[in-house]
Amino acid sequence: MKSNHLKFLPLVLIILLSIFLFFSLNNDTSKLSSPLVGKKVPEFSLPNLFGQEELTNLDLNSENPILLNVWSSWCIPCRAEHDILMVLSELYEVEIFGLNYKDNNEEAKNFINDLGNPFVKIGSDNSGRTSIDLGVYGVPETYIIANGIIIYKHIGPIHMNEMEEKILPIIRDN
């Protein structure tokens, strides 16, 4: 009698496994959170796109939460995101630092001159090495940093609703 029940065990296992795998199909690996959240910003120093003074991790030590936005002039989603960054800096007075990822300095300057400058300071990471140190996958990505500690990482462009529902509440609460 008991072995009759056991007969269905493989079938049940297969069904359970299928359900598990089916839901795993929708896991978007690009949404993995960074292991750097909760850690200090790694030390770095990058040439300033517009000025003399370099952008370093020490610039990001402000007590109030600030944003570090990784962008590039060749990145189309960054263009779309730029308006949001302008709103954040001008309307909400959030300090935003820019990390210009693997870009051509002239094209990066044109991008800013055309679309406006939401950044306090922009560092040029032409080789992309500092970005690897920060665990960057691609552009755009945005870190929220308070007291020199990464408290949140946003992958991809920030949309209007994400700004209102995620970014601003985190800035307010910290």
Place this chain on the structure above:
Amino acid sequence: MFRIIKIFIVLFLLQNNTIAEDPRAIELFKEVRCLVCQGQTIHESNAELAEDIKNLIREKISQGETDRQIKEYLVEKYGDWILMTPPFNSLTYVLWSFPFLIMIIGAFAIYRQKRGQV
């Protein structure tokens, strides 16, 4: 005939242009995931981020870092996911022990069935 010789000359020059890769670097490339690809290692990928990470690994090897140090660096920056072989830890013990568990259950089932037949 002349054309064939020309082709050979070109091929010979091309071959000299590719710098021989350190076998240790290649082994590491095969263990590191290309983060922006689907299921590829950086060894198989020409994606820009993959190329950058390959350069970084080459540099770290030339600076005398061990394989372990290099992997630890990458995991610190990108998480366990960057390694093709997930490490055994509190998150992955189910994954690693599952095959053995299934094997034990299977062996037990076969044992019971055999005993029932006799």
